[in-house]
Amino acid sequence: MRKNLLRRATAALLGAAAIALMAPAGTASASGYAVLGSGSTLLPGERLVAYRSALTMQEDGNLVLHLCADAGGACGPVIWNSGTWGHPGAYAYMQEDGNLVVYRKGGSRPSDALWSSRTWGHPGAYLFLHADATMLIEAPSGTPPTGWTSDTGKADAGADVPQGERGAVITSARSLDPGHWLDSGTTWLVNQPDGNLVLYRKRDGAAIWSSGTWGRPRSSLSLSQSPLWPALGLHRIDNGSRTWSTPLKGRAGIHGVAQSDGNFVIYTDDGTALWNTGTWGRT
Template sequence: MACLAEARTDIVQHMTLSPNATPSGYGPSDLQSAYNLPSPTAGSGRTVAIVDAMDDPTAESDLATYRSQYGLPPCTTANGCFRKVDQTGGTAYPSADAGWAGEISLDLDMVSAVCPQCHILLVEANSPSVSDLGTAENEAVTLGAKYVSNSFGGTEDPSQTTADVQYFNHPGVAITVSAGDEGYGAEYPASSPYVTAVGGTSLVRASTSRGWSESVWSTDSTDGTGSGCSAVEPKPSWQSDTGCSRRSIADVSAVADPATGVAVYDTYGASGWDVYGGTSASSPIVAATYALAGTPTANSYPSSYLYGHTAALNDVTTGSNGTCSPTYLCTAGSGYDGPTGLGTPNGTAAFAGGPNSVNALQPGQKLTSGQRLSSANVTLSMGGDGNLVAYLKTGAAGNGPAIWSSHTSGHSGAYAYMQSDGNLVVYTAGGSALWSTHTYGHSGAYLLLQDDGNLVVYGAGGGPGTGGSLWADGTYLRSTTIKSGQKLNGGWWTQTRYTRLVVQSDGNVVMYRTRDGKAIWSTGTYGHAGAYMYMQSDGNLVVYTSSGGPSTGGALWSTHTYGHSGAYALMQSDGNFVVYKSGGGPGTGGALWASNTYKSVP
């Protein structure tokens, strides 16, 4: 990973300023004005974490100078506002580095400018490696930060999907990441579906009611805000642009052009006041804006909030950071675009949660017709017909196959309500109960749509990894191995890197290609609601009607592999679905039947 700060070299640095002089570059009042922020009154006591590599020995003293210059309240170790730790929470700081020290000063100063009432936690990683920076990321969350800024990035790599889960999957925490400083092209970890990717703009004063205008930051073909379509990462369910089947970058933006840069004070390997830019500036600005907006909703991904509140952002419609197809990924326009995402902050409303844009339904919240909850793999939708339905996400567009429903169709205007007594209920428009989880008597319980596909009601204080489940629909991601004697009911699903296999509620068993959602194989047994798949002890894999079975008939489809006791089925990582005899397997032979779908992936 490399830091993404850019210091102006055409401005004379000053260790001190003459009386009544102001530093070059935008200061706190400029940013607060440009983005309509309630900085003087909001954010008190909330902790914004900065994750960077290497040590800045003068971080606290430089921060004190910056805040004093602009009349901001002191933020020191002594008053409990500032804390610096190593990547494991101790004080064994890494080696000092002048380049990263400049980055650290930029990050600390931007959080101070946007949220002067916030506390600041600086976590210094031992090196710029993904593993060290990821360890620091986890430590920041462990120490209680609900807002974490990351001003670094590097080339995408398929292994980073593992790093996503290890380091960046922190529901209930707003994690911002710089989109990059080299123009069009996706970088990691901005491409992670668990973070808010922050692009960059040029910010100038204007004779408008806002008083400011913005365009895409692009100095030349190799110097400008990053954007693009990930080659690796899956698309978050809350993104709906159709020109990129995977993760699109960015989500939101803020000033990053060094030519319209921000004032920064840094004395380690530098000479005091300077002007900085780069998306290293925009990431901490956005992280601090999240802090002004309030504590993120438990178990939610705050990047999703933006997509439910687009009217509360400044839409940036001019400028480009390169040439690409489709053009919106590198050229600004009305609505979503790659370089600036959905726009720049206009107050804090877009950075606050709500039931229409997260994956949890809190006590007292409703899901009405047309509203939905979203996680990485699943969408829970309240249909206009009154049915509450969980769909698997397949490809870039819309809902995939249904894996669960409340079976309450035929009641237009019905809604789902997470009651304060812990019960999740589907009510008619007139207030009559149609269905419930029967979890009353648990005040503070909430509904969570998990990334593994499971819809769970947890007791207050419970959650994934901590227990406390009161009800679940049982549609969680299953093992890729189907054992002898195992029965697969509608809603069962499993997936590998390239494919997803689903037993659908209509009776069909379908394999979908994950990159585009295309169905590449099926049993052709649709039209038989309630049908199930059964890996029989005699070695035959069979789809039966809902009332059928080995002794009653009703077979709709089979692999004709009977006579092989103990055989099992495997959804392989190469995209092939295979029935193996007992003791057989990939690399050892013994295949009895195969879907031959490996030819259709990746």
């Protein structure tokens, strides 16, 4: 087992807890996918569950995609949302024209729409939630695709990492985009759409470390092997400027690992630990 660094880091957790909303109880299924069919609705408090992900129509009016530790159980990290909080009673409707719409309470007119996927013109299309927490709006067979996706998913490393470890490792060959995460047996390291990088404990969805960058523009997490740049940093999607980084500089052969002991660690190829979140033993 890799050696942990013996120094501890102070975690900036404010804001992380706010985004880790627990999904209300609803109809759950342990199957590998879930569908919101054409003409179907999600009312406040209802949810679709596909193995370890859940799409919830929250009471506050926000349509939210969560990661879940267990099929049908409590859910934690939010990896996508419609941004429609503050409208209690709002509901989601998979319209027969192919558009997924969040309407304000009691509304059904275009002026009542709070958010939409803008996929009208695809009659019979439906929302498909995969077990890997990716959402698509699928058009009927034989018709043009809608092109809409939640752009979420687990960020597996490339072929340079052993197959069984790819979901927990970040290398310089692949970044961690907003709405994507690393997955150990006990934690998720999530690059949230709100600009915050958060390490969550699976058993209760609690945030145990964060970069403290909530409320900033969407950013991509990347690992650098250059000594001129920080080893790990968040960079804005729109202009590339850095919003957070480690004090550790890059070097050849480093990689980051989300460990089952609750710690995220940057290692050299020979297994020397260089930096960590200080969260070992917090699972």
